Amino acid sequence: MIAALEFRDVAKSFTLHLRGGTVLPVVAGASFSVAPGECAVLWGPSGAGKSSLLRMAYGNYRCDAGDIIVRDGERVVDVARAAPRDVLALRARTMSYVSQFLRVIPRVSSRDVVEVAGREGGLSEDQARQRAGDLLARLNLPERLWGLPPATFSGGEQQRVNIAKGLIAPRPILLLDEPTASLDAQNRAVVAELVEERRKAGAAILGIVHDAAMREAIGGRIIDVTRFGTARAA
Numbered sequence: 741m742i743a744a745l746e747f748r749d750v751a752k753s754f755t756l757h758l759r760g761g762t763v764l765p766v767v768a769g770a771s772f773s774v775a776p777g778e779c780a781v782l783w784g785p786s787g788a789g790k791s792s793l794l795r796m797a798y799g800n801y802r803c804d805a806g807d808i809i810v811r812d813g814e815r816v817v818d819v820a821r822a823a824p825r826d827v828l829a830l831r832a833r834t835m836s837y838v839s840q841f842l843r844v845i846p847r848v849s850s851r852d853v854v855e856v857a858g859r860e861g862g863l864s865e866d867q868a869r870q871r872a873g874d875l876l877a878r879l880n881l882p883e884r885l886w887g888l889p890p891a892t893f894s895g896g897e898q899q900r901v902n903i904a905k906g907l908i909a910p911r912p913i914l915l916l917d918e919p920t921a922s923l924d925a926q927n928r929a930v931v932a933e934l935v936e937e938r939r940k941a942g943a944a945i946l947g948i949v950h951d952a953a954m955r956e957a958i959g960g961r962i963i964d965v966t967r968f969g970t971a972r973a974a
């Protein structure tokens with residue numbers, strides 16, 4: 741099957757300008773792909789470059805070398821070379837990124853945070869309202885919190901709003917950066933179910949999941965990031 745997301749020989753290092761231009765190599769020669777309907781998990785020790793790979797796929801970090809090919813309907817886009825507006829278009833239609841933290845918007849209720857993400861992802865107003873309610877209920881966010889802005893919520897409550905926000909629009913590529921780090925076992929199981937539903941619906945999923953039980957629950961193929969270690973590539 742043609743990949744939904746493919747890394748080809750990707751390299752990344754950081755230059756610390758405030759530290760005399762020290763260069764920190766992170767990954768080199770990173771090549772792997774994720775097919776539609778497949779879940780893959782980036783695996784490796786802290787600092788191996790897992791988040792950097794996800795951020796490059798979402799266009800948050802630049803690549804130093806290589807290509808990141810994303811299938812966008814009938815066309816393909818190389819995120820490593822795409823113009824900013826093309827990256828924004830991919831985010832609107834094709835890729836969701838669920839990070840560990842919710843970027844809180846003052847005075848907007850949790851339900852609206854989720855609904856707006858749904859409408860931005862192409863759902864009608866009714867669909868967005870219905871699906872936001874379904875997701876928040878499945879994620880066990882108490883209904884009394886739906887009308888409140890999430891700024892004062894607990895870490896786990898904010899994380900559940902963030903997951904609902906990231907999952908409401910059915911985009912074909914889902915990037916997950918530790919989405920369940922602050923959740924209890926019951927809510928982790930709900931997230932695993934939601935991810936599995938998305939996979940069965942044909943999404944390509946690439947995630948970072950430290951928790952072994954969660955990794956098992958989502959059944960992802962392991963991509964060992966230490967293979968792309970710069971010491972080995974040097």
Ligand SMILES: Nc1ncnc2c1ncn2[C@@H]1O[C@H](COP(=O)(O)OP(=O)(O)OP(=O)(O)O)[C@@H](O)[C@H]1O
Pocket residue numbers: 754764766784785786787788789790791792793
């Ligand atoms: N914006 C940045 N500026 C400078 N260095 C960075 C930046 N982002 C990441 N790094 C460095 O790149 C390396 C890889 O970081 P990354 O967050 O990708 O690792 P990770 O495998 O996701 O780690 P963890 O499991 O601890 O989250 C680390 O040494 C980190 O310090």
